[in-house]
Amino acid sequence: MTGLIAKDIIRVTNLHKSYSAGQPVLHSISFRLVEGECLGIVGESGSGKSTLARCLLTLMNWQSGEIQFDGVELKGLGNKKLFQARAKMSAVFQNPAAALNSRLRILDSLMEPLDQRKGFIPSFIKEQTAGRLGMARALLELVGLPAEYLVKYPHQLSGGEKQRVTIARAISTEPAFIVLDEPTASLDVTTQSVILNLLKDLQESLGLSYLFISHDLAAVHFMSERIIVMKNGLMLEEFSKDQLFDEQRHGYTKKLLEVFS
Numbered sequence: 001m002t003g004l005i006a007k008d009i010i011r012v013t014n015l016h017k018s019y020s021a022g023q024p025v026l027h028s029i030s031f032r033l034v035e036g037e038c039l040g041i042v043g044e045s046g047s048g049k050s051t052l053a054r055c056l057l058t059l060m061n062w063q064s065g066e067i068q069f070d071g072v073e074l075k076g077l078g079n080k081k082l083f084q085a086r087a088k089m090s091a092v093f094q095n096p097a098a099a100l101n102s103r104l105r106i107l108d109s110l111m112e113p114l115d116q117r118k119g120f121i122p123s124f125i126k127e128q129t130a131g132r133l134g135m136a137r138a139l140l141e142l143v144g145l146p147a148e149y150l151v152k153y154p155h156q157l158s159g160g161e162k163q164r165v166t167i168a169r170a171i172s173t174e175p176a177f178i179v180l181d182e183p184t185a186s187l188d189v190t191t192q193s194v195i196l197n198l199l200k201d202l203q204e205s206l207g208l209s210y211l212f213i214s215h216d217l218a219a220v221h222f223m224s225e226r227i228i229v230m231k232n233g234l235m236l237e238e239f240s241k242d243q244l245f246d247e248q249r250h251g252y253t254k255k256l257l258e259v260f261s
């Protein structure tokens with residue numbers, strides 16, 4: 001990236017959010033996420049990470065502040081523009097079992113986003129004449145699953161395999177950015193590390209932009225170039241990966257470091 005000015009994919013300015021009449025759960029949140037980077041957000045349970053993710057994905061409203069996505073202010077967008085913005089975002093959540101319809105074969109769950117965008121072929125699929133089945137095979141191959149899995153149902157897959165499918169689905173439309181909200185929290189330790197490595201490899205090979213959310217500082221440090229620490233809806237600090245162990249880190253960050261595995 002030397003010599004090039006990276007483009008902002010997300011620019012959040014002074015974001016405030018509260019649920020109904022309750023206490024604010026996000027206070028004055030401001031940050032940017034640039035194209036091709038992984039920005040990590042870490043904080044204990046209840047710090048507001050998922051609320052922030054849901055605002056960015058336009059799954060909920062916020063009271064004040066701006067969220068620009070790819071240069072477009074998201075608040076107040078009409079249906080058509082909102083649909084266009086959402087088509088350029090995707091997400092992988094904690095529980096892959098809930099993300100896959102138990103009555104659909106993997107082929108149909110995997111292809112849901114592409115089925116809605118007839119004629120779109122992701123540029124990373126080399127065989128441009130592959131057809132629906134060919135694209136599905138290529139997507140599974142990208143996440144290390146064999147083509148036989150296309151005819152299986154979710155209950156026939158392990159948690160890690162299911163999460164591979166949701167990752168393949170999330171990248172299938174070549175989104176401008178992907179929210180990864182605790183994508184390994186429901187997996188055993190070995191599978192967590194395999195999935196994190198897969199996500200990192202995909203980011204590097206396809207130039208993906210990630211917002212990676214976790215309560216696990218070690219995972220955030222592994223995945224991210226920059227890290228934001230949140231507590232009680234506030235951004236306590238933001239720093240680059242190599243500054244995590246600096247003496248000047250906030251006491252709360254140092255506490256999170258104590259459980260660094």
Ligand SMILES: Nc1ncnc2c1ncn2[C@@H]1O[C@H](COP(=O)(O)OP(=O)(O)OP(=O)(O)O)[C@@H](O)[C@H]1O
Binds near residue numbers: 019045050051052
């Ligand atoms: N739908 C809701 N209605 C009211 N309050 C909510 C709602 N969702 C979350 N909250 C509250 O907002 C605060 C932030 O929750 P949020 O889920 O964003 O935190 P988090 O950091 O993602 O936590 P976790 O790591 O446990 O998922 C919490 O106090 C939570 O109780």
